Amino acid sequence: MKKLFNLALGIVTSIGGFVEVGSISTSVQAGAEFGFSLLWAIAAASLFLAALAEMAGRVAAVSKRSIAAAVRERFGFHFQVIPLGAEVMIDTLLLTAELGGAAIAVKMLTGIGFQWWVLPLGLVAWLVLWFGNFTVIENGVGLLGIVTLSFVVAAWRLHPDMGPIARGFVPSVPHHDLTRYAFLVVSIVGATVSPYLLNFYASGAIEEKWTPQDLWINRLTAWCGMGFGSTVAMGCLVTAAIVFGPQHLKVDTYEQAAQMFVPVYGRWAVALFALSLGIGCFGAAVEIALNAGYALGQAFGWTWGIDKERRDVSRFVAAFSLMLLLAVAIAINGFDPLRVTLISVALTVVIMPLVVLPFLVLMNEEEYVGRHTSGPLGNGLLATLTVLGALMAIVVIPLEIFGG
Amino acid sequence: MDVVRDVLDKSVIDRNGREMGRVDGILIEQQPNQPVHLTAVLIGPAALGDRLHPAVGRVVRRIEKSFGVDEDRPARIAFADIDAIETRIRLRLTIGETAVAAVEQRLRSWLVRLPGSR
Numbered sequence: 001m002k003k004l005f006n007l008a009l010g011i012v013t014s015i016g017g018f019v020e021v022g023s024i025s026t027s028v029q030a031g032a033e034f035g036f037s038l039l040w041a042i043a044a045a046s047l048f049l050a051a052l053a054e055m056a057g058r059v060a061a062v063s064k065r066s067i068a069a070a071v072r073e074r075f076g077f078h079f080q081v082i083p084l085g086a087e088v089m090i091d092t093l094l095l096t097a098e099l100g101g102a103a104i105a106v107k108m109l110t111g112i113g114f115q116w117w118v119l120p121l122g123l124v125a126w127l128v129l130w131f132g133n134f135t136v137i138e139n140g141v142g143l144l145g146i147v148t149l150s151f152v153v154a155a156w157r158l159h160p161d162m163g164p165i166a167r168g169f170v171p172s173v174p175h176h177d178l179t180r181y182a183f184l185v186v187s188i189v190g191a192t193v194s195p196y197l198l199n200f201y202a203s204g205a206i207e208e209k210w211t212p213q214d215l216w217i218n219r220l221t222a223w224c225g226m227g228f229g230s231t232v233a234m235g236c237l238v239t240a241a242i243v244f245g246p247q248h249l250k251v252d253t254y255e256q257a258a259q260m261f262v263p264v265y266g267r268w269a270v271a272l273f274a275l276s277l278g279i280g281c282f283g284a285a286v287e288i289a290l291n292a293g294y295a296l297g298q299a300f301g302w303t304w305g306i307d308k309e310r311r312d313v314s315r316f317v318a319a320f321s322l323m324l325l326l327a328v329a330i331a332i333n334g335f336d337p338l339r340v341t342l343i344s345v346a347l348t349v350v351i352m353p354l355v356v357l358p359f360l361v362l363m364n365e366e367e368y369v370g371r372h373t374s375g376p377l378g379n380g381l382l383a384t385l386t387v388l389g390a391l392m393a394i395v396v397i398p399l400e401i402f403g404g
Numbered sequence: 405m406d407v408v409r410d411v412l413d414k415s416v417i418d419r420n421g422r423e424m425g426r427v428d429g430i431l432i433e434q435q436p437n438q439p440v441h442l443t444a445v446l447i448g449p450a451a452l453g454d455r456l457h458p459a460v461g462r463v464v465r466r467i468e469k470s471f472g473v474d475e476d477r478p479a480r481i482a483f484a485d486i487d488a489i490e491t492r493i494r495l496r497l498t499i500g501e502t503a504v505a506a507v508e509q510r511l512r513s514w515l516v517r518l519p520g521s522r
Binding site for chain 2: 063069072073076077078081130131300301302303309310311314315317318367
């Protein structure tokens with residue numbers, strides 16, 4: 001019974017943890033500019049994310065190693081230094097963007113400039129990490145994140161035609177702005193398949209002491225959680241498509257994006273959008289900072305864990321604290337959160353082959369997954385993602401310049 | 405034994421099971437007309453830096469020196485002190501007999517001043 005409860009909780013928290021600055025901004029832009037026609041990109045990216053998360057959880061449950069630890073041991077530091085360095089850089093940028101997104105949300109609610117909120121939000125995030133434990137952080141972030149279901153409710157209450165929505169799940173070539181379309185596809189993938197989500201998920205499996213007996217929980221949490229999570233991003237896209245689509249609007253700010261709630265929620269629109277954006281971004285900020293501690297601790301072999309006494313894991317604590325400090329320092333100096341989000345999303349795509357390739361090896365070695373090695377389906381999916389990842393890594397920079 | 409596969413980058417625990425870090429470098433010696441001899445494993449970011457580029461190693465050493473945590477680092481664990489090489493490498497030593505924990509201890513001395521450091 002307790003396991004079932006934990007399972008339900010795990011799935012619910014994945015929904016809440018799914019939505020953050022990257023997925024909101026890419027979904028809104030996709031919907032506003034291309035109607036429902038990019039729904040397939042969210043579906044495909046979520047499928048890949050769920051598959052990778054399930055595999056990361058499987059390695060963690062069987063070998064008691066997170067991805068960062070397994071990659072260091074199997075591939076050595078010379079290989080790891082590139083994806084790890086990139087992940088720390090992406091985490092820093094993404095954390096900056098999330099703090100910025102949360103600060104903009106508070107600005108929408110209070111009317112006071114967003115730069116005033118970056119430091120207090122950074123401090124609150126640090127206090128959550130300093131005093132919290134894994135259960136509190138994961139469940140707190142996830143349960144509060146349920147407010148992001150307002151995107152799904154909005155889409156539902158706008159009564160969209162199901163026909164065009166169904167057609168959106170079939171990849172198509174647009175009649176206009178092909179470069180921009182390709183750019184958004186790649187951005188959606190980059191925003192969805194974040195390396196931090198994978199390592200955070202695997203680290204959580206170790207924090208919660210999963211064993212091979214928990215593999216079914218892992219499978220359900222990864223597939224249902226990420227699946228439901230993606231419906232929030234889809235709700236966001238559908239709402240933006242219905243409200244902004246007819247005007248062919250290019251959404252450049254979050255204040256603009258908030259207007260998509262007006263036809264549904266009336267005078268509560270801005271507040272509800274701000275709450276969804278703020279909670280989604282703040283939750284992601286806490287998880288990203290924590291993941292920086294996880295990834296560095298696991299790669300370098302420090303004692304790590306948010307459930308351990310802080311004095312016993314001082315390097316781990318120092319890592320997430322410095323990461324937060326760095327992000328606050330960047331954010332406070334003024335920047336465009338949407339711009340930073342797009343840069344970190346593009347970087348995520350650039351290193352994607354280096355993130356996915358190790359899975360292809362680890363998932364086929366008994367030392368890491370015991371007898372639960374990947375079948376032809378899993379390996380096929382990984383191979384596809386590696387090839388697609390490499391292709392996207394090549395085109396993302398030109399797309400960023402010409403389509404961004 | 406394949407030193408690079410079985411030893412390098414593996415996680416190291418002390419006699420009591422405490423985590424000590426990872427094998428960041430290995431020290432090998434070769435006398436004329438003798439086979440290569442594995443003398444010690446190194447634990448510490450300076451050894452890791454050396455592996456990337458000697459200049460990176462020098463920068464790490466300078467940082468450690470400026471914080472006064474460079475004594476006996478990177479920690480050199482004689483190969484004779486290795487008890488077992490399994491998924492992790494178990495030593496016959498305790499962590500306190502090496503300089504492995506110097507950075508951790510320095511940071512701890514700052515952290516314990518904060519409320520709630522449990």
